Amino acid sequence: MKFSFGRLGAVLRKELREYRRSPFIVGTMALLPLVFLVEPLITIFRIGPSVAANVVDKAVGATFLVLLIAPALLPAVIAAYSVVGEREQGTLEPLLTTPLRREELLLGKAVGVVVPAVGIAYVLFALIQVCARLFASNAAVVSALGQGPHILAEILFAPLLAGWSICVGIGISTRASDVRVAQQLGTLSSLPPLAVVALVSFNVFTPSVTLAVVFAMVLLVADVVLFRIVVALFDRERLITGASARRSSSGDGQVPPAGAVRRIRRIGGTDDG
Amino acid sequence: MVDHLTKRFGDRTAFEDVSFSVAQGEVFGFLGPNGAGKTTTVRTLGTLIAPTSGSASVAGIPLTSVNGPEIRQRIAIMPENPGLYRRLTVTENLQLFAGLYEQRNGAARIGEALEAVNLTARAGDLCGSLSKGLLQRVGLARALLNDPAVMFLDEPTSGLDPVSTREVNDLINGLRQRGVTVFLTTHRLEEAERLCDRVAILNTRLRLVGRPDELRERLFSRSLLVETLHPVVAPDDVFNSTEGVESWRPEGTSSYVVNVADPRNIAPHLTRALVAAGADVVSISESRHSLEDVYLQLIDDDPEASQR
Numbered sequence: 411m412k413f414s415f416g417r418l419g420a421v422l423r424k425e426l427r428e429y430r431r432s433p434f435i436v437g438t439m440a441l442l443p444l445v446f447l448v449e450p451l452i453t454i455f456r457i458g459p460s461v462a463a464n465v466v467d468k469a470v471g472a473t474f475l476v477l478l479i480a481p482a483l484l485p486a487v488i489a490a491y492s493v494v495g496e497r498e499q500g501t502l503e504p505l506l507t508t509p510l511r512r513e514e515l516l517l518g519k520a521v522g523v524v525v526p527a528v529g530i531a532y533v534l535f536a537l538i539q540v541c542a543r544l545f546a547s548n549a550a551v552v553s554a555l556g557q558g559p560h561i562l563a564e565i566l567f568a569p570l571l572a573g574w575s576i577c578v579g580i581g582i583s584t585r586a587s588d589v590r591v592a593q594q595l596g597t598l599s600s601l602p603p604l605a606v607v608a609l610v611s612f613n614v615f616t617p618s619v620t621l622a623v624v625f626a627m628v629l630l631v632a633d634v635v636l637f638r639i640v641v642a643l644f645d646r647e648r649l650i651t652g653a654s655a656r657r658s659s660s661g662d663g664q665v666p667p668a669g670a671v672r673r674i675r676r677i678g679g680t681d682d683g
Numbered sequence: 684m685v686d687h688l689t690k691r692f693g694d695r696t697a698f699e700d701v702s703f704s705v706a707q708g709e710v711f712g713f714l715g716p717n718g719a720g721k722t723t724t725v726r727t728l729g730t731l732i733a734p735t736s737g738s739a740s741v742a743g744i745p746l747t748s749v750n751g752p753e754i755r756q757r758i759a760i761m762p763e764n765p766g767l768y769r770r771l772t773v774t775e776n777l778q779l780f781a782g783l784y785e786q787r788n789g790a791a792r793i794g795e796a797l798e799a800v801n802l803t804a805r806a807g808d809l810c811g812s813l814s815k816g817l818l819q820r821v822g823l824a825r826a827l828l829n830d831p832a833v834m835f836l837d838e839p840t841s842g843l844d845p846v847s848t849r850e851v852n853d854l855i856n857g858l859r860q861r862g863v864t865v866f867l868t869t870h871r872l873e874e875a876e877r878l879c880d881r882v883a884i885l886n887t888r889l890r891l892v893g894r895p896d897e898l899r900e901r902l903f904s905r906s907l908l909v910e911t912l913h914p915v916v917a918p919d920d921v922f923n924s925t926e927g928v929e930s931w932r933p934e935g936t937s938s939y940v941v942n943v944a945d946p947r948n949i950a951p952h953l954t955r956a957l958v959a960a961g962a963d964v965v966s967i968s969e970s971r972h973s974l975e976d977v978y979l980q981l982i983d984d985d986p987e988a989s990q991r
Binding site for chain 2: 411414416417419420421423424427428431432499500501502503504505506507508509510511646647650651
């Protein structure tokens with residue numbers, strides 16, 4: 411049975427419906443970066459017309475960094491809930507009894523988190539651009555915020571950073587036995603890519619279209635590799651029973667009873683997608 | 684078809700050397716004490732977990748890792764906990780599963796499934812607002828969505844009131860008539876006796892498989908229950924002299940259990956013998972052992988059960 415976009419769509423619709431029924435999930439996801447943005451926004455609005463270019467760059471860099479925190483960090487919390495949360499509320503087993511492949515389940519859940527996370531990031535970015543044009547007293551600030559590399563970086567990095575964060579979160583979620591632990595680990599593990607973004611934002615690397623594209627490509631490859639690892643980590647048996655398929659299927663060294671000595675091919679739902 | 688199937692979790696054996704077969708359209712009861720391995724067997728046959736050894740085929744498809752999705756397309760499993768999304772409505776829950784089974788006419792299937800479990804009026808209700816019995820019925824509706832060849836039902840009437848229980852039992856009978864194989868795990872022995880063509884009693888190993896009346900005959904000798912107004916004078920003479928009586932024992936002051944090979948033919952002879960001996964016969968009836976008697980007899984005799 412091949413990968414089905416129909417089944418993936420069914421999972422995605424379910425995820426989005428659940429967000430719609432619980433607006434606080436997405437609302438709090440948007441609120442936190444909004445609060446973080448207040449300080450950098452005030453800073454760039456207060457930059458006078460005669461302030462040096464390096465000060466403008468630094469302030470704009472800080473603003474971009476905060477903008478990218480939203481897609482990089484916040485989805486990890488929701489992603490970390492995705493599998494272990496289903497398990498805790500008893501809805502995972504019925505899902506796994508259907509023909510749903512693990513790639514479809516995980517991708518459906520990942521896209522379900524990417525959509526609000528990236529949507530929020532883009533809305534905040536647009537909001538800052540509008541605010542800067544209305545309230546910034548230094549034209550260099552408006553110009554820096556509207557630079558091609560910055561806009562390109564925001565457009566490319568938001569989904570890719572969210573992708574990394576979500577893959578890490580889901581990966582942890584497939585192995586964790588407690589939602590709280592999964593969410594904390596997920597947030598911590600999504601920090602490393604932000605370090606590179608910080609270096610670019612603070613002009614340690616000079617932002618350029620080439621750098622943005624190269625870094626985006628690296629992130630894209632990392633996201634794909636990470637997703638494959640997460641799919642491989644998804645073990646139906648462990649999720650249902652708490653015991654790894656590999657361990658429980660390998661027997662315990664005892665001689666099986668007569669008639670049960672025939673070893674069989676690996677069966678069941680552990681590696682069949 | 685299950686052939687010498689075994690599942691171990693490290694040192695712990697969930698079930699061992701289990702073999703049986705279930706015919707198409709059969710309602711097969713799976714009984715056993717808590718921890719006997721019933722749910723693990725269902726999960727194994729449902730491709731959720733991998734067996735340690737042995738083989739099986741489900742809905743005619745060999746149970747291999749490659750065939751997992753194909754098997755799951757043709758079966759339905761209703762766990763004891765229906766596992767529904769409480770923030771979604773009944774219809775939205777079913778829409779998810781219709782989508783996972785890639786039902787082309789999903790809306791029509793959902794309508795039929797809801798009608799089958801008598802839940803059409805609650806289609807728009809949030810699952811979080813439903814009682815346990817109603818959730819159980821939504822779980823059943825979900826199991827009907829893909830028109831399965833084999834349906835695994837784990838305690839389907841758990842938490843249901845008598846009317847709902849009867850509706851579920853009617854539904855199971857309807858499934859049998861449509862040729863759906865039903866694998867019913869239950870603790871309600873009277874329900875198993877009423878619904879199941881055959882039952883299996885599992886206690887890590889399979890203890891017995893057969894029709895409920897077969898199991899009774901295998902475990903209990905057939906007997907007549909004789910009740911008289913006053914104690915029979917010299918009952919030994921009366922019972923032992925009657926042809927076909929194998930043994931007898933008193934049960935109370937004026938009741939007797941008489942073991943016979945053929946209760947229907949021996950009863951008239953025994954009645955005549957008792958009347959001839961001056962006994963006032965109140966009743967003579969065939970002693971019926973329930974499936975519960977069979978179950979308890981097996982489990983009480985099982986040393987593994989007492990360790991649980």
